[in-house]
Amino acid sequence: MRRPKSKKFKLQNRLSEVKEIELLESWIASGKPDSGSNPLSLPPPPKGAPIGRLPDGSFSPYAGSDKFSQLPLSKRTKDGLADGKYSKMTDIQRASLPHSLCGRDILGAAKTGSGKTLAFVIPVLEKLYKARWGPEDGVGCIIMSPTRELAGQLFEVLKSVGKHHGFSAGLLIGGRKDVDAEKERVNELNILVCTPGRLLQHMDETPNFECSQLQVLVLDEADRILDVGFKKELNAIISQLPKHRQTLLFSATQTKSVQDLARLSLKDPEYLSVHEESATATPNRLEQTAMVVPLDQKLDMLWSFIKAHLNSRILVFLSSCKQVRFVFETFKKLRPGIPLKCLHGRMNQERRMGIYAQFCEKRSVLFSTDVASRGLDFNKAVDWVVQVDCPEDVASYIHRVGRTARYLSGGRSILFLTPSETKMLEKLQEKKIPIRFIKANTKRVQPVSGLLAALLVKYPNLQYLAQRAFITYLRSIHKQRDKEIFEVTKLPIDEFAASLGLPMTPKVRFLKQKVKGKKVPEGSTPVPESNSDENASKLVGGSLATGRPEKAELKLDEGLATGRPEKAELELDGDFLQEKEAQHVEEATDIRVDVPATRVLKKKKLKINVHRPVGTRVVFDDEGNTLPPLAQLADTKTGSDSFYLDKEKVNQRYAELREEMRVADKVDKALDRQRRKEKRIKQKLKWKRGRDEEEGDVESEDDISASDGEATTGKRNKKAKVYFDSDSDDGERKNVQDNAVSVTSAITLAEQEELALKLLSSMHS
Numbered sequence: 091m092r093r094p095k096s097k098k099f100k101l102q103n104r105l106s107e108v109k110e111i112e113l114l115e116s117w118i119a120s121g122k123p124d125s126g127s128n129p130l131s132l133p134p135p136p137k138g139a140p141i142g143r144l145p146d147g148s149f150s151p152y153a154g155s156d157k158f159s160q161l162p163l164s165k166r167t168k169d170g171l172a173d174g175k176y177s178k179m180t181d182i183q184r185a186s187l188p189h190s191l192c193g194r195d196i197l198g199a200a201k202t203g204s205g206k207t208l209a210f211v212i213p214v215l216e217k218l219y220k221a222r223w224g225p226e227d228g229v230g231c232i233i234m235s236p237t238r239e240l241a242g243q244l245f246e247v248l249k250s251v252g253k254h255h256g257f258s259a260g261l262l263i264g265g266r267k268d269v270d271a272e273k274e275r276v277n278e279l280n281i282l283v284c285t286p287g288r289l290l291q292h293m294d295e296t297p298n299f300e301c302s303q304l305q306v307l308v309l310d311e312a313d314r315i316l317d318v319g320f321k322k323e324l325n326a327i328i329s330q331l332p333k334h335r336q337t338l339l340f341s342a343t344q345t346k347s348v349q350d351l352a353r354l355s356l357k358d359p360e361y362l363s364v365h366e367e368s369a370t371a372t373p374n375r376l377e378q379t380a381m382v383v384p385l386d387q388k389l390d391m392l393w394s395f396i397k398a399h400l401n402s403r404i405l406v407f408l409s410s411c412k413q414v415r416f417v418f419e420t421f422k423k424l425r426p427g428i429p430l431k432c433l434h435g436r437m438n439q440e441r442r443m444g445i446y447a448q449f450c451e452k453r454s455v456l457f458s459t460d461v462a463s464r465g466l467d468f469n470k471a472v473d474w475v476v477q478v479d480c481p482e483d484v485a486s487y488i489h490r491v492g493r494t495a496r497y498l499s500g501g502r503s504i505l506f507l508t509p510s511e512t513k514m515l516e517k518l519q520e521k522k523i524p525i526r527f528i529k530a531n532t533k534r535v536q537p538v539s540g541l542l543a544a545l546l547v548k549y550p551n552l553q554y555l556a557q558r559a560f561i562t563y564l565r566s567i568h569k570q571r572d573k574e575i576f577e578v579t580k581l582p583i584d585e586f587a588a589s590l591g592l593p594m595t596p597k598v599r600f601l602k603q604k605v606k607g608k609k610v611p612e613g614s615t616p617v618p619e620s621n622s623d624e625n626a627s628k629l630v631g632g633s634l635a636t637g638r639p640e641k642a643e644l645k646l647d648e649g650l651a652t653g654r655p656e657k658a659e660l661e662l663d664g665d666f667l668q669e670k671e672a673q674h675v676e677e678a679t680d681i682r683v684d685v686p687a688t689r690v691l692k693k694k695k696l697k698i699n700v701h702r703p704v705g706t707r708v709v710f711d712d713e714g715n716t717l718p719p720l721a722q723l724a725d726t727k728t729g730s731d732s733f734y735l736d737k738e739k740v741n742q743r744y745a746e747l748r749e750e751m752r753v754a755d756k757v758d759k760a761l762d763r764q765r766r767k768e769k770r771i772k773q774k775l776k777w778k779r780g781r782d783e784e785e786g787d788v789e790s791e792d793d794i795s796a797s798d799g800e801a802t803t804g805k806r807n808k809k810a811k812v813y814f815d816s817d818s819d820d821g822e823r824k825n826v827q828d829n830a831v832s833v834t835s836a837i838t839l840a841e842q843e844e845l846a847l848k849l850l851s852s853m854h855s
């Protein structure tokens with residue numbers, strides 16, 4: 091047990107702290123770098139030069155130093171850094187720390203993986219230490235991050251480097267259930283690491299929660315937090331913070347917008363973009379490639395890529411949660427030979443954290459949305475970043491590829507671009523991104539669409555997921571701002587639907603509106619104008635079949651456009667294939683499938699798919715083309731080449747099939763019952779005949795046999811068995827008396843009686 095420290099010891103400690111703080115303040119004041127200068131341009135102090143207070147009472151210069159030990163930092167912080175094996179500073183640390191230690195506002199920009207976290211964690215610790223911040227002083231610093239995972243990671247760095255300090259720190263992020271416990275303790279915390287939403291929740295709900303004494307505000311991934319997505323939350327937060335504070339903003343893609351900076355009331359911020367002069371905007375050890383992959387071949391390409399890199403740690407970016415879930419669920423079933431994981435914003439927080447931690451530890455493939463694109467430092471060991479869906483802009487690209495090649499390690503990335511997205515390549519190259527264009531080796535591509543189609547037949551839930559993936563992808567393209575790159579009408583949507591294994595192309599209203607009056611891309615199913623209203627009414631009919639009123643449908647559609655509430659998201663979290671039926675209805679609503687027009691299949695050579703799972707039924711049309719399941723139920727409308735699936739007809743056909751099966755089942759069971767009954771009667775008769783013969787022969791022995799028989803029967807009657815009567819149609823449990831015991835035991839008894847009687851009669855004679 092540690093002995094409590096004596097008053098004297100505490101006093102001495104306090105005195106030495108005061109002395110250290112005085113020294114640090116004088117040291118900092120003596121060597122402040124010029125405002126607007128970049129300390130990186132100054133030469134580092136020569137080897138072996140004295141550090142700190144010099145014999146003449148002056149201090150060693152710290153601007154330009156390249157080691158943490160040369161900076162005016164407290165012993166506690168230096169010890170924390172030494173424990174973390176941090177000794178040499180990175181460029182952004184060298185450039186920003188001399189300014190931030192003086193209390194200046196910072197706008198820091200540096201490549202991904204270049205150590206921006208320490209560039210703000212160190213000044214935070216130092217500022218509070220020099221202010222002798224204690225538990226009674228409340229919140230002294232807020233570090234904000236756009237995502238929960240990143241906040242968690244920042245919190246870990248803070249804990250590790252600040253472990254010798256006595257500050258209390260807390261991680262405040264959404265998706266955690268212990269918000270009430272948090273509310274009780276949040277007022278005692280000195281440093282808050284948080285996401286904007288959770289912080290605002292505390293500001294709104296927690297009694298007495300206030301940040302009026304705030305010393306430092308940090309925004310990591312500042313451009314993202316200042317983005318429209320967080321605008322409301324951030325404005326509300328800022329309005330509750332004191333204006334007199336130090337503000338540190340860091341990102342790999344920094345904002346320079348005057349408006350943004352005005353919102354944060356920055357005072358003469360130091361703009362430190364250490365890699366602005368660099369030849370590339372991305373890490374030097376990052377090898378970047380791009381290739382053109384038609385939309386309908388993306389999954390084939392991804393599958394082939396994974397199969398070719400089974401010993402790597404691969405991070406795959408897709409544009410929506412639904413796509414992530416679809417690719418994860420289907421690829422998991424196809425067993426590529428490497429563990430697969432998925433991460434997206436609609437998972438509950440514990441699972442998100444768990445998956446993040448697992449991916450850091452072993453080789454696997456992580457399918458993710460952009461929730462993992464910023465800031466995360468997967469143990470510096472992501473081998474490949476694969477961008478299956480094109481990032482929305484250059485900044486997003488930089489952050490995604492930045493999950494690999496961190497600090498001193500190398501990494502590789504590949505970007506799939508559809509033929510209509512190739513403009514992105516130019517934009518990337520314009521922004522100093524050295525990306526190499528390569529051609530796919532088509533010989534090594536392993537097609538997976540056929541397998542997906544078979545999976546969708548086997549697991550109907552996957553069909554819903556595929557439809558949702560299809561719709562959300564198109565919606566994401568539709569919503570993109572950069573129309574030079576993203577144009578939904580240029581996409582081969584039918585082929586895309588087929589590539590997901592969908593038997594028919596779901597129709598989306600926004601797409602229909604878009605296509606109306608526009609040139610329809612080659613190969614896609616045109617939306618017949620004359621039938622569009624009819625289609626719409628059929629949609630309502632189809633929806634009603636699932637018991638949904640039209641109004642609810644519209645509401646859900648709005649929900650889809652604005653994103654679902656978090657609660658509903660959590661419920662979707664379990665194993666997809668375990669989801670409740672009710673959920674399917676909801677999912678079906680979500681995807682807003684118009685009357686699905688069966689895809690007009692291109693004429694193809696008849697091929698035997700050797701990979702097709704045994705038992706999968708393949709239907710061919712008159713010309714030998716394979717038809718998707720249900721396609722034979724499609725009607726061809728006169729005057730149009732398209733097929734239309736009559737929902738009523740499908741339902742009717744299903745009902746007929748069900749009825750046929752029910753009748754056949756009943757007949758089978760009746761036959762089986764009859765067969766068993768006959769067999770039983772036969773056995774009974776046989777047994778009775780044998781007994782009558784014996785009774786006729788040896789009447790005198792009746793007592794004995796009867797008593798024997800009685801004893802046996804008595805015993806049997808006592809133990810009335812309970813068992814499941816499989817003959818019973820309704821399958822109910824029945825009490826069956828012993829005279830119904832199995833045939834085999836009846837024979838044995840008969841034989842035994844016969845034997846006993848024979849024995850007795852031989853004794854009498």
Ligand SMILES: Nc1ncnc2c1ncn2[C@@H]1O[C@H](COP(=O)(O)OP(=O)(O)OP(=O)(O)O)[C@@H](O)[C@H]1O
Binds near residue numbers: 493
């Ligand atoms: N001075 C240093 N010495 C050794 N390693 C360092 C140093 N600074 C940072 N690192 C390591 O470099 C890695 C990347 O650091 P960090 O996560 O801070 O990068 P970042 O610039 O914030 O990246 P991003 O822009 O992606 O958020 C981390 O693993 C961190 O531990």
